[in-house]
Amino acid sequence: MTMNYPNGRRYSVSSSSDIKGSKKINTKFSNRGMTFEEMINETNLYYLQRDIAVIHKKPTPIQIVKVDYPKRSAAKIKEAYFKQASTTDYNGVYQGRYLDFEAKETKNKTSFPLANLHDHQVYHMKKCVKQQGIVFVLVWFSTLKRCFLLSSSSVFDFWDKKQNGKKSIPLSFFESDGIEVSIGFAPRVDYLAALEKLTIGGA
Numbered sequence: 001m002t003m004n005y006p007n008g009r010r011y012s013v014s015s016s017s018d019i020k021g022s023k024k025i026n027t028k029f030s031n032r033g034m035t036f037e038e039m040i041n042e043t044n045l046y047y048l049q050r051d052i053a054v055i056h057k058k059p060t061p062i063q064i065v066k067v068d069y070p071k072r073s074a075a076k077i078k079e080a081y082f083k084q085a086s087t088t089d090y091n092g093v094y095q096g097r098y099l100d101f102e103a104k105e106t107k108n109k110t111s112f113p114l115a116n117l118h119d120h121q122v123y124h125m126k127k128c129v130k131q132q133g134i135v136f137v138l139v140w141f142s143t144l145k146r147c148f149l150l151s152s153s154s155v156f157d158f159w160d161k162k163q164n165g166k167k168s169i170p171l172s173f174f175e176s177d178g179i180e181v182s183i184g185f186a187p188r189v190d191y192l193a194a195l196e197k198l199t200i201g202g203a
Contacts, residue, residue, distance in 0.1 A: 036105045036140040036147075039188045040090070046187040053192060055092030055099060087124040094192065098133040100125065101191075105140045111168035112139050114158060122159050125152050136198075138181065138191055139174065147181040148174040149194040 034042070037057070047053040068076045088102040102125070104116045117137075125135045135152035150169070154177055158169050174180075179194040 034188070036103060036142070037089075039183075040103055040138070040191075043187040043189045043191065044090070044092075047192065053092060053094040053099070055090055055094065057090055058087065088121055094134065098128070098131070099135075100128045100133050101136045101138060103138045103140070105142050107143050108168075109141065109143050109171070111170045112141075112174070113168045114162050114166070117155070117159065122156070126156065134195070136195065138189075141171065145183070147183060147189060147191075148178040149181055149191055149198070150174060150178040151198055154178070
């Protein structure tokens with residue numbers, strides 16, 4: 001199947017894959033390892049099942065343009081377009097507050113490149129903060145196997161300085177001003193415990 005982004009770029013998916021509303025969450029640890037997204041999704045399922053929070057990955061609206069019908073009872077999407085640019089990855093409700101965050105991964109060992117974020121995502125986060133939502137960014141340094149939660153205010157500060165040559169957020173800043181997230185088994189990525197270490201109003 002071929003997906004087309006708003007900017008015209010194409011994204012191919014294995015023909016054996018079907019687009020569904022959500023990916024089935026594997027609740028058993030696999031030797032192959034898990035992607036950062038899978039780790040967060042499993043964590044969200046843990047929170048949901050224990051009535052800690054209701055947080056889900058946001059679906060991306062698509063426009064289907066080509067469908068094959070190999071069998072009368074089955075349909076396979078062959079080509080589709082992303083209808084609009086995405087905002088942030090996850091949102092939900094935690095302790096009566098709206099929660100919204102972006103999850104990013106980098107192989108860089110010393111910094112997080114700001115190029116991994118986009119104008120529309122930062123714009124969305126700023127709008128959520130104005131409505132008193134809890135907004136933050138989770139960053140997974142995949143090479144180091146370390147995860148950090150960084151408040152929206154810190155992200156905005158670096159983003160607004162980007163035009164003055166600030167192209168990345170140093171790992172040292174994550175260590176001094178962010179909160180390192182514990183990686184375990186249940187929950188896999190306990191980011192809400194890390195969030196509790198920040199002042200809610202500043203997140």
